[in-house]
Amino acid sequence: MNGIVYFNMDPNAMQFRLTPQRMLILKLLKKDTTHPSAEDVYKVAKKNFPNISFKTVYNTLQVLQDNRLIQELIIDRRKKRYCPDPKPHHHIICTECNKVVDVHLKFNTRLNEKRAEGFKITGSKVTFYGVCPECNMTV
Known part of the structure; x- marks a missing residue:
């Protein structure tokens, strides 16, 4: 393969490409217990990938949420935050x-x-x- 890992939670779940950017964002979320916003994730991700766009971060968060790897939290209507623990809590x-x-x-x-x-x-x-x-x- 071309160095891109494919990740799948279970056989019935949608597969998606786990690019280096997506892997970084997932790792950042798993390390951050503050339930960061997309903007917070973007600021930290930009340090590792200077060319990463906010759109890439936002879309990655959506893919991770769609695949039940993270949870979206709506604490205030203006800003969504993300929880790295997909288990019910x-x-x-x-x-x-x-x-x-x-x-x-x-x-x-x-x-x-x-x-x-x-x-x-x-x-x-x-x-x-x-x-x-x-x-x-x-x-």
Whole structure:
């Protein structure tokens, strides 16, 4: 092959080319626990690939999300952020600084079958809000 690795989560998932740029973006996300925005990822990626465009970063984030390797978080309508952990979990968001922290809880809640009638449940999200320890010291 031509040095490009092909990545596939499972046999039924869409394959995509794991180019050096995509590999870098995936590695950056896996190392960054702050749930960065596309702009944040772009700033760091540009240091390694000076010619990388914002469009490439944004499109890569979309491909990674489509293939369930990352999760998109909408914390405020103006800016999406990305979570590198594709496994089901929840988040707590600081209402002062927008810091996002992963929360791994097991909920044993069943959706009322009457309310879900006709729905095929594909997932759920629970978001908690509060003031983080750093902001709590200044409030």
